[in-house]
Amino acid sequence: MNAPLSPLLSLEDVHTHIGAYHILHGVDLDVPRGQLTMLLGRNGAGKTTTLRTIMGLWQASQGRVSFDGQDLTGKSTPDVAALGIAYVPENMGIFADLSVKENMLLAARSARRIEDIDTTRLEWIFSLFPAIKKFWLHPAGKLSGGQKQMLAVSRAIVEPRKLLLIDEPSKGLAPAIIANMIAAFRELKQTDTTILLVEQNFNFARQLGDTVAVMDDGKVVHRGSMAELAEDEALQTRLLGLSLTAHQ
Incomplete structure (x- = not known):
């Protein structure tokens, strides 16, 4: 049995407040080196806030974000980017x-x-x-x-880049473009680039993800292999409210 890959990125008990709102409620997340980790969850679960907190666009109010042995907590966005992390926001930027x-x-x-x-x-x-x-x-x-x-x-x-953070790359795209995007990400995976990808298209997630974390109400409520989640319709329904197979 292969030993688990060491995480390139880890979040430990990360809380994030935006103004008066407490958005992340103790996120624990490991992103294995060289893999594509899918971050799934219903709208408003805290997925985008997690990416923005990693990038330093919003600062964690509690907890620790570590990347490749370095503490990112409190670092500015340019300093985070300089370490080899790139962020593709939902609005593309x-x-x-x-x-x-x-x-x-x-x-x-x-x-x-x-x-x-x-x-x-x-x-x-x-x-x-x-x-x-x-x-x-x-x-x-x-x-x-x-x-x-x-x-x-x-x-x-x-x-x-050592790590790519990508927020909903398939949102609003035609099926042919999504297929092109899946092929491109598959090729990217062969370059040993570590990717953390937020996605609502579950067929997209199923085809690309190595590992998966599911968020709900500002916490990670499930972690495991994407293949196992894709095969377990009862778990999909419990975690996400719908099954992957119904959305292929």
């Missing part, structure tokens, strides 16, 4: 008035000119998302919703 090329350059922290970006990596991104190459000089704001999501993910991976 792209710059609508800039071209696709300019968006990519801004995301490449070590590049001052487009020529400074690793050509091999750029070609790899083009192979994942051909629309990025096709619309390279177009304003990002003119892209379709699916193309904007591809750009958001491309920006996150323009340089090697």
Whole structure:
């Protein structure tokens, strides 16, 4: 039996307040190194707040966030990003008035000119998302919703990252675009990139997840393998209120 993978990211008893609201109520979460962990749960369960707390966009009021042996608690967002963590928010975070090329350059922290970006990596991104190459000089704001999501993910991976935090990448996308996104994430998984991904599309989750954590009311209420959750309809119904098989 293989030993469990060591976590790259750990949250221990993390509480987050936003103004007067207590959103996270003691989150315990391990994200194994080199795996894709799905973070599932009903709307309002605290999934996005968890990602934003990891990134330092909101500060934990209690508990500890550790990444690759370092304590992230209290660090600013730029300091967190500098450690090799990229965040793709639900609103994608792209710059609508800039071209696709300019968006990519801004995301490449070590590049001052487009020529400074690793050509091999750029070609790899083009192979994942051909629309990025096709619309390279177009304003990002003119892209379709699916193309904007591809750009958001491309920006996150323009340089090697240790950890990707991605919030609902399939939301509002057509089935063909979702299939493209699944294929791209499968390829990303082969690069040993660790991914924590919030998702509402359970078929998407089933196809990609290695491990899964389910949140409810600001806490993680279930942890385990994605395959086991995908096979257990009673558990899906209890945790999520519906079954994966009903939403394929």
